[in-house]
Amino acid sequence: MKLKNFIKHIQIKSAFFILFVSLQIVAQQKDSVLTKSSSVLNSINELREQLDDFFNDPNFSSATFGVVIKSLKTGEILYKRNPDKLFIPASNIKLITAASALYNLGANYVYATEILANGIIKNGILNGDLIIKGSGDPTISNRFYSGSITNIFEKWADSLIAKGISEITGNLFGDDSAFDNLGLGRGWAWNDEHLWYSAPSSALSFNDNIIQIIIKPTKLNLPAEIIILPNTKFVSMISKVSTVDETQPQFISVSKLRGTNVISIGGSIKNTTEQLTEFVAVSDPTMYFLTVLSDVLTQKGILIKGRIESLDSSTKIIIKENLSNLFIHESVPLHMILKELNKNSNNLYAEQILKTIGFETYNYGTTENGVRATLSIIDEMGINPSNFVMADGSGLSKLNLVTPRQIINLLNYMYKSEFFNPFYESLPIAGVDGTLSMRMRKTSAEKNVRAKAGYNNYVSSLSGYVKTVASEILAFSILVNNLITPIGLANYLEDSICNRLVNFTRN
Numbered sequence: 373m374k375l376k377n378f379i380k381h382i383q384i385k386s387a388f389f390i391l392f393v394s395l396q397i398v399a400q401q402k403d404s405v406l407t408k409s410s411s412v413l414n415s416i417n418e419l420r421e422q423l424d425d426f427f428n429d430p431n432f433s434s435a436t437f438g439v440v441i442k443s444l445k446t447g448e449i450l451y452k453r454n455p456d457k458l459f460i461p462a463s464n465i466k467l468i469t470a471a472s473a474l475y476n477l478g479a480n481y482v483y484a485t486e487i488l489a490n491g492i493i494k495n496g497i498l499n500g501d502l503i504i505k506g507s508g509d510p511t512i513s514n515r516f517y518s519g520s521i522t523n524i525f526e527k528w529a530d531s532l533i534a535k536g537i538s539e540i541t542g543n544l545f546g547d548d549s550a551f552d553n554l555g556l557g558r559g560w561a562w563n564d565e566h567l568w569y570s571a572p573s574s575a576l577s578f579n580d581n582i583i584q585i586i587i588k589p590t591k592l593n594l595p596a597e598i599i600i601l602p603n604t605k606f607v608s609m610i611s612k613v614s615t616v617d618e619t620q621p622q623f624i625s626v627s628k629l630r631g632t633n634v635i636s637i638g639g640s641i642k643n644t645t646e647q648l649t650e651f652v653a654v655s656d657p658t659m660y661f662l663t664v665l666s667d668v669l670t671q672k673g674i675l676i677k678g679r680i681e682s683l684d685s686s687t688k689i690i691i692k693e694n695l696s697n698l699f700i701h702e703s704v705p706l707h708m709i710l711k712e713l714n715k716n717s718n719n720l721y722a723e724q725i726l727k728t729i730g731f732e733t734y735n736y737g738t739t740e741n742g743v744r745a746t747l748s749i750i751d752e753m754g755i756n757p758s759n760f761v762m763a764d765g766s767g768l769s770k771l772n773l774v775t776p777r778q779i780i781n782l783l784n785y786m787y788k789s790e791f792f793n794p795f796y797e798s799l800p801i802a803g804v805d806g807t808l809s810m811r812m813r814k815t816s817a818e819k820n821v822r823a824k825a826g827y828n829n830y831v832s833s834l835s836g837y838v839k840t841v842a843s844e845i846l847a848f849s850i851l852v853n854n855l856i857t858p859i860g861l862a863n864y865l866e867d868s869i870c871n872r873l874v875n876f877t878r879n
Contacts, residue, residue, distance in 0.1 A: 415879070416450055419450065419451065419872070419876055420450070420451050422872060423439075423441075423451050423869065423872070426865060426868065426869055427439070427453060429865070431857055431861065432852075432855070432857060432861075432862075432865070434854055434855070434856050434857075435852050435853065435854050435855045435856075435857070435862075436454065436457075436459075436852070436853050436854050437453050437454065437850070437851070437852055438453065438454040438455065438457055438459045438775065438776040438849070438850075438851040438852075438853075439451060439452060439453040439454070439455070439776055439848075439849065439850050439851070440452045440453075440455045440776040440777050440779075440780045440848070440849050441846055441847070441848045441849075441873065442780050442784065442846065442847045442848075443844060443845075443846055444784060444787050444837075444845045444846065444847055445844050445845060450846065450876075452776075452777075454776070455775065455776050455777040456775050456777055457775060457776075458759070458761075458773040458774065458775055459773065459774060459775065459776070459833075459851040459852075459853050460770050460772060460773065460828065460831050460851075460853055461767060461772055461773075461774045461779070461826060461831075461833050461851055462767045462826030462827055462828040462831045462832070462833050463717045463719075463766065463767040463824060463825065463826035463827065463828075463833070464767060464774070464779060464824055464826040464833040464834075464835050464849070464851065465722075465762065465764070465765070465766065465767040465772045465774065465826075466713060466714055466717065466722050466765070466766060466767060466824060466826075467714075467779065467782060467783070467824050467835060468746065468750065468755075468762065468774075468782060469713070469722050469725055469726055469746075469765040469766075470710050470713060470714055470725075470795060470798060471750075471753070471782055471785075471786055471791075471795060472726075472729055472742075472745065472746040472749065472750070473706060473710065473725050473728075473729060474706070474710075474791040474794060474795060475749050475791065476729045476732065476733060476745055476746075476749070477706055477728065477729065477732060478706065479705065479706055479707040479791060479794045480705045480706065480707070481705065481706040482702045482703050482704070482705055482706070483507050483508060483509035483510075483511070483702065483703035483728070484507055484509075484700050484701070484702055484703075485504065485505065485506055485507060485509055485512070485576075485700065485701040485702075485703075486503075486504070486505040486697055486700050487502070487503075487504060487505075487528060487531075487532075487697070487698045487699050487700070487701070488502070488503040488504075488505060488695060488696065488697055488698065489501075489502060489503075489537075489694075489695070489696050489698050490502070490503055490542065490545075490689070490691060490692055490695050491541075491542060491692055491694065492692075492694055493535070493536060493537060496536050496537065496538040496539060497537075497538070497539045497540075497541060498537050498539065498540045498541065498542070499541050499542075500540075500541065500542045500692060501540070501542035501543045501544070501545055501678070501689065502532075502540050502542070502543075502544050502545070502676075503545045503546075503547055503683070504544075504545070504546050504547065504576065504661070504662070504665070505547040505550075506546065506547060506548050506550060506551075506574070506575035506576035506577075506658075506661075507550050507575060507728070507731070508550055508551055508573075508574075508575050508577070508724050508727055508728045508731065508737055509577065509701075509703045509724075510577055510580070510709065510718075510720055510721045510724040510725070511703045511704060511709060511712075512524050512577060512578050512579070512661075512701075512703075513578065513579045513580060515580075515712065516703075516704050516708065520602075521579050521584075521601060521602050522602055522664060522668050524701065525664065525665050525668040525669075526668055526672065528665070528668075528669075528699075528701065529668055529669050529671075529672035529674060530672070531698070531699050532669070532674060532698070533672065533673070533674065535698060535699075537674065538673060538674055538675065539674065539675045539677070540674065540675065540676045540677065540678065541677050541678070542677070542678045543676075543678035543679050543680065543681060543689075544662055544665070544666055544669075544676055544678065544679075544680045544681075545662075545680075545681055545682070545683050545689065546576050546658045546659075546661060546662045546680075546681070546682050546683060547575075547576075547683045548574055548575035548576045548658045548682060548683070548684075549575065549683065549684070550575040550731050550736075550737050551573065551574060551575035551727050551731065551736075551737035551738070552727075552736070552737065552738045553574075553684070554738070554739070555572020555573050555574060555655075555657065556570065556572055557723060557739065557763065557764035557765075557766070557768055557769050558739065558763045558764060558769055558771060559763050559764070559768075559769030559770055559771035559772075560764075560768055560769055562630075564768075565628070565630060565653065565655075566626065566627060566628035566635075566652055566653055567652075567653060568580070568582045568651035568652065568653055569719050569768070570653055570719070570768065571653040571654070571657075571719070571720045572653065572654075572655070572657055573657075573720065573723040573724050573727055574657035574658050574661075575658075575737060576657065576658045576661040576662070577657050577661065577720070577724065578657070578660060578661040578664060578665075579602065579664075580718070580720050581653060581654055581657040581660065581720060582651045582652060582653050582654065583600055583601070583602075583604075583607055583635070583651070583652050583654055584600065584601040584649060584650075584651055585598065585599070585600055585601075585609075585626070585635070585637060585649065585650040585651070585652060586598070586599040586600075586601065586647055586648070586649055587613055587624060587637070587641055587647060587648040587649070587650070588641075588646075588647045589615040589641045589642065589643045589644075589645055589647075590615050591615060591643075592615055592616070592617060592643055593614060593615065593616075594614070594615055595611065595612075595613065595614060595615070596611070596613040596614065596615050596641050598611045598613070598637065602664050602667075603667075604660075604663055604664050604667060605663070605667075606633060606654070606659070606660050606663040606664065607633040607634075607635055607652075607654065608633065608634045608635065609635055609637065610634065610635065610636040610637070611636075611637050611638075612636070612637070612638040612639075613637055613638060613639050613640065613641060614639075614640050614641075615640070615641060615642075615643050616640045616641070616642055616643065617642065617643055618642050618643070618644045620640060620642065621640065622639075622640055622641055622642045622645065623639045623640060624637065624638075624639040624641070624648055624650060625637070625638050625639050626650050626652060628652060628653075628655075631655055632655060633654055633655055633656070633660075635652055637650070656682075658682045659680070659682060662680040662681075662682070663680060666680050706794075707794035707797070707798070709721065709725070710794060710795075710798040711797065711798045713725065713798065714798040714799050714800065714806070714824055715798065715799070715800045715805055715806030715807070716806055716807065717806070717807050717824075717825070717826075719766035719767075719768055720766075722764070722765035722766035722767075723739070723764060723765050723766055725742075725765060726739060726742035726743070726746075726764070726765030727739060727741075727742050727765075728742070729741075729742040729745045729746065730742035730743075730744070730745060733745040739763075739764060739765070742765065743762045743763075746762060747760075747762070750782070752785075753781060753782050753785040753786075754777075754778065754781025754782065754784070754785060755774075755778040755781060755782060756778070759775070759778075760773065760774055760775075760778060761773040761774075767826055767828070768828070770828065770829075770831075774851075776835075776849040776850075776851055777849075779835045779849040779851075780835075780847050780848075780849050783835065783836070783837065783847040783849070784847055787837070787845070787847065796822055796837065799822040799823060799824055799836055799837070800822070800823065800824070800825065801819060801821070801822055802817050802818050802819065802820065802821035802822075802823070802867075802870065803815075803817070803818035803819060804818070804819060807825045808821070808823065808825060811825075811863060811867050812867045812870060812871065815867070815871045815874075816841070816871050816874040816875050817838075817867065817870040817871045817873075817874045820838060820839045820840075820874045821836065821837070821838050821839075821870045821874070822836050822837045823835060823836025823837065823838075823848075823870070824836055825863075827859060830853065830854055830855050830856060831852065831853055831855060832852040832855050832859060832862040832863070832866070833849075833850065833851045833852065834848075834849075834850045834866040834870075835848065835849035835850065835851075836848065838870060838873045838874055839874070840873065840874055840875070840876050840877065841874060841875055841876075841877055842876075842877045842878065844876075844878075846873055846876070848869075848870075848873060850866050850869065
């Protein structure tokens with residue numbers, strides 16, 4: 373039975389290899405045609421024929437393509453295929469989230485997290501509670517700051533000490549009332565709950581709401597060493613990872629009991645491996661935030677005598693007359709946050725931003741309010757709200773629906789808008805950074821394409837801007853649904869098309 377499975381595995385791998393090679397041969401044949409003379413790329417009709425050849429490739433017979441390519445110089449549509457059909461866009465929905473954020477919040481918008489004292493400070497003692505009031509800041513980590521994961525919390529502790537506080541007689545409360553408590557998006561897969569890219573949103577978020585797990589080998593046949601970062605009692609680890617020799621298979625499996633922070637990790641690690649790293653999303657981000665903060669304050673010598681707790685409708689505290697604002701932590705400006713959103717396709721950032729739009733517009737941070745505020749402005753961008761579905765801000769949901777023409781209209785609108793620079797600068801650069809850092813390298817498209825890539829099960833997308841050899845700016849959107857071929861082949865096809873567009877010139 374094992375031999376049959378092995379043979380079947382080899383057959384599948386061989387089929388994928390043959391498929392990949394065949395696509396490369398087809399592409400090379402097209403390359404030879406395209407490079408015979410510069411005049412080949414001068415005709416729009418010939419360009420359309422070449423693109424048709426790509427999209428009609430039999431390797432993608434099961435897939436449905438939605439494509440629009442538009443010159444932002446002349447306004448003409450150079451190519452279209454199913455331009456008005458609705459597609460699942462995957463992470464291309466982040467283009468709409470980013471555009472909405474710029475118009476609703478502004479490029480220089482900053483998040484403010486308030487640190488409040490609910491009591492009197494006397495002789496180094498806060499006789500009362502310390503309250504952390506969140507506004508949805510997704511950047512409380514070391515992503516924008518050098519140092520440890522807890523760098524910001526350490527600075528907060530130093531600020532409290534500078535204000536003469538060494539003891540808190542009351543509780544450490546987290547006020548996360550700016551957002552609702554629905555951390556997961558509508559239409560998200562329940563079995564993805566523990567995965568880092570499905571981290572739940574919250575008005576108080578820390579370290580992208582994930583735990584880092586480092587696995588290191590020990591001696592043969594003994595349990596591996598497990599390190600969690602940050603080192604916190606908030607999660608419970610059940611480890612069944614063993615150390616094996618180099619002849620044995622190496623694999624790691626991670627799961628989490630739903631709705632808890634009990635993480636199980638199993639498998640094996642070779643004794644020749646330096647270390648392996650896994651990332652797991654936590655449940656209850658507010659309590660994660662408060663637990664780690666409490667640990668840091670304690671390590672810095674600040675004694676907390678009370679409990680740590682989230683402020684919600686079931687929590688009753690007495691707000692004293694002398695409630696005071698000790699200090700405010702501000703995030704980096706939105707235009708920097710959008711770079712993390714789009715370049716690294718950060719799902720948590722997308723959900724936090726969408727809820728922030730809802731909070732700032734309707735005083736309550738929910739996905740529905742964020743979408744409502746977005747729908748109110750996209751009509752003028754060329755997106756018909758009645759023929760468009762936005763279920764989340766990240767594209768993780770398969771309930772999102774958008775047409776290629778709508779994305780092109782958005783790209784065209786942003787190109788002419790006052791916010792074009794921060795929008796454009798947030799997009800990955802082909803062959804340079806973000807999710808496109810390894811794509812289109814050593815081709816004409818390298819550094820000449822700024823685009824947002826998207827991927828979900830059976831979905832691939834790439835939309836953005838191309839600068840041609842004649843310095844003409846094109847907007848393009850390629851949406852692929854019902855994709856059952858390997859994602860690497862879809863990437864290759866999309867990259868090849870971008871390369872053709874870069875080489876497009878006119879007579």
